[in-house]
Amino acid sequence: MPALPTGDPVPANGALPSSALTTIADTEFALYLHVPFCRVRCGYCDFNTYTKPELGGHGATIDTFADAAIAEMDVAQAVLTAGGATPPSVSTIFIGGGTPTMLPAADLVRMVAAARERWGFADNIEITTEANPDTITPEVAAELAAGGFTRVSLGMQSAVPSVLATLERTHNPANVATALRACRAAGLAVSSTSSMARQGRPWGNGG
Numbered sequence: 001m002p003a004l005p006t007g008d009p010v011p012a013n014g015a016l017p018s019s020a021l022t023t024i025a026d027t028e029f030a031l032y033l034h035v036p037f038c039r040v041r042c043g044y045c046d047f048n049t050y051t052k053p054e055l056g057g058h059g060a061t062i063d064t065f066a067d068a069a070i071a072e073m074d075v076a077q078a079v080l081t082a083g084g085a086t087p088p089s090v091s092t093i094f095i096g097g098g099t100p101t102m103l104p105a106a107d108l109v110r111m112v113a114a115a116r117e118r119w120g121f122a123d124n125i126e127i128t129t130e131a132n133p134d135t136i137t138p139e140v141a142a143e144l145a146a147g148g149f150t151r152v153s154l155g156m157q158s159a160v161p162s163v164l165a166t167l168e169r170t171h172n173p174a175n176v177a178t179a180l181r182a183c184r185a186a187g188l189a190v191s192s193t194s195s196m197a198r199q200g201r202p203w204g205n206g207g
C-alpha cells in the first residue's frame, strides 16, 4: 500500500495549521451546516441523524439547534482569524441533514444571517437547504427565499408508493409536486436527490 503524503501535524488546540492560515484569503469558503434531525429514520440512510426518541431529551434539540450552530460559528471565526488571518467571504452555504426543514424556517434564515454577519457573502452566493417534500409549504418556501436562500434540494427516492414504503420513506409522492411548485413560486431553484433526477426527469436539477 502506498504511503500517504506527509502533511502538517494537527495542532493540539484545534487551530488550523499555519500553512492553511497563510493561504486562507485566497481559498474558496464554502460553509456546510449539518442539521441532524429526522422525523423517522429511513432504513437505507447512512447519515448522522436522530429522531426525537433517539435523542431522549439530551443534548441538541430542534429548539436549541440554531443557537448552538451560531455559537459554533464563533468558534470557527476564532480559528479562521487566528494570527490575523483573513478568511474570504462565503461563496456557498449548504444546509444538509438529516432534515434541516424540521427546524422553523426562521431558524434556518437566522443561521444564514449569522454567517453573513461574520464573514460576508460573495457575489452570486448559492444558499441551499435540503428538505423532505412533506416539510415545504408555500409559506416556508417564501420565508426561505426572503431570507436569502437560492435553492432547495428535495429528497425523493421514488414516485411509487410501494417503493417508498419499502424504503421507509414517509412522504406522500403528491407532496413532491406541491413542494416543487411552492419553491418555484417563491423564486427558489430546485434540485433533487432522487434517482429520478439522475434519469433526467423534469423535476430534477430544475435550476
Ligand SMILES: C[S@@+](CC[C@H](N)C(=O)[O-])C[C@H]1O[C@@H](n2cnc3c(N)ncnc32)[C@H](O)[C@@H]1O
Pocket (backbone or CB within 6 Å): 038, 044, 045, 046, 047, 096, 097, 098, 099, 100, 130, 131, 132, 133, 154, 155, 156, 157, 193, 194
Ligand atoms: C440526507 S437526505 C436529506 C434530505 C431529507 N432528509 C430527505 O431524505 O429527503 C438527502 C438524500 O440523501 C440520500 N441518501 C440517504 N442515504 C443514502 C445512502 N446510504 N447512500 C446514498 N444516498 C443516500 C437520499 O437520496 C436523500 O434524499
Ligand code: SF4
Pocket (backbone or CB within 6 Å): 037, 038, 039, 040, 041, 042, 045, 046, 047, 049, 097, 098, 099, 132, 155
Ligand atoms: S429523512 Fe433523509 S436524512 Fe433522514 S433518515 Fe431519511 S434519507 Fe436519511
